Amino acid sequence: MKIHLTTFFLLACLIATAQETETNQWFITSNSGVLRTPLGIKFGRIGKVGWNLGIRFGKGDMRYFNEDVPSLELDDPIDPAFSDYESWWAEKEYQENEVTNFSFTIGINYNVLQNDKFSMHLQGAAGYARWWDEYANRWYNLDGGAELEAGLLLKYNNWIANVTGNYLFKDQKIYPAGDFCLGLGYCF
Numbered sequence: 001m002k003i004h005l006t007t008f009f010l011l012a013c014l015i016a017t018a019q020e021t022e023t024n025q026w027f028i029t030s031n032s033g034v035l036r037t038p039l040g041i042k043f044g045r046i047g048k049v050g051w052n053l054g055i056r057f058g059k060g061d062m063r064y065f066n067e068d069v070p071s072l073e074l075d076d077p078i079d080p081a082f083s084d085y086e087s088w089w090a091e092k093e094y095q096e097n098e099v100t101n102f103s104f105t106i107g108i109n110y111n112v113l114q115n116d117k118f119s120m121h122l123q124g125a126a127g128y129a130r131w132w133d134e135y136a137n138r139w140y141n142l143d144g145g146a147e148l149e150a151g152l153l154l155k156y157n158n159w160i161a162n163v164t165g166n167y168l169f170k171d172q173k174i175y176p177a178g179d180f181c182l183g184l185g186y187c188f
Contacts, residue, residue, distance in 0.1 A: 024045050024046065024047030024050065025045065025046055025187040025188065026043070026044070026045055026187065026188050027043065027044060027046055027052075027153070027155075027160050027185055027186065027187045027188075028041065028042070028043040028185050029041070029042050029043075029153075029160055029162040029183035029184060029185025029186075030042075030162070030182075030183035030184055030185060031054045031055070031056055031162060031181050031183045032056070032181060032182055032183060033056050033058060033103070033131065033166065033179045033180070033181050034179065034180055034182060035179045035180075036058050036060065036101055036131040036132075036177070036179050037056035037057055037058035037102070037103055037131050037179065037181075038058050039056065039057045039058065040054065040055055040056030040057065040103070040181065040183070041054070041055060042054040042055075042162055042183060042185070044109070046109055046111070046119075046121055046153060046155065046160075046187065047111065048110070048111050049108065049109070049111075050108070050109045050110075050111075051107065051108055051109070052106070052107050052108075052109060052123060052125065053104075053105070053106050053107075054103070054104070054106075054107070054125060054149070054181075055102070055103065055104050055105075056101075056103040056129075056131070056181070057100060057101065057102050058100075058101040058102075058131060059098045059099070059100065059101060060098070060099045060101045060131065060132060061096050061097070061098065061099070062096065062097045062098070101129075101130060101131035101132075102129060102130055102131065102144070103127060103128075103129035103130075103131055103147055103166070104127045104128055104129065105125040105126060105127030105129075105147060105149050106125060106126070106127060107123055107124050107125025107126065107149060108123070108124060108125075109121040109122060109123040109124075109153055110122050110123075117156055117157050118155065118156050119154075119155045120152060120153070120154055120155075121152065121153040121154075121155070122150075122151075122152060123149075123150070123151055123152065123153055123164065124148075124149065124150050125148070125149040125150075126146065126147065126148055126149070127146075127147050127149070128144050128145075128146065129144050129145065129146075129147040129166075129168050130144030130145070130168075131144075131168060131177065131179065132168070132177055144168075145168055145169045146168075147166060147167065147168050147169070148166070148169075149165070149166045149167075149181075150164060150165055151163050151165055151180075151181070152164075155187060158186055158187045158188065159184070159185075159186060159187075160185045160186065160187050161182075161183065161184055161185075162181065162182065162183035162184070163181070163182060163183075164180060164181045165178070165179075165180045166178065166179045166180060166181060
């Protein structure tokens, strides 16, 4: 699924670039995930139809469990005695290390409101990411998953604000995750 979504958005970006007009502008903004990926950047073109690329990085916690803890695979139920997620973690012996969280998205944007100095653009993107806040070495697969992003680009004069909601699919993990991103940048 992640390959098909990324391919779709890549093709849409190519089509958007082919339709450039004189009102298209380059932009660059910060792209900071509020919960899990605080360091990021987004750049691209805005106009009637535009495109963007975004990357984000952050830190998560990897818990290395002793060998006697069974591997957790997709849809494995947690022992009912530990139905509370935090209690389940607390009962196990582990060491904790940091891991790098990341996100890479490619998307399109569409102008929905245009005034003299202000414009609003809807944006949507898809990509590949790994930004769960907690990992366990006993998970079936520690790779990332498909990510969807939707939000707004708000431009006033040459300043631009980036606001998005992000959803990271379960994709062989114990749980899906959500985040939102904020950014401020400049058009040139």
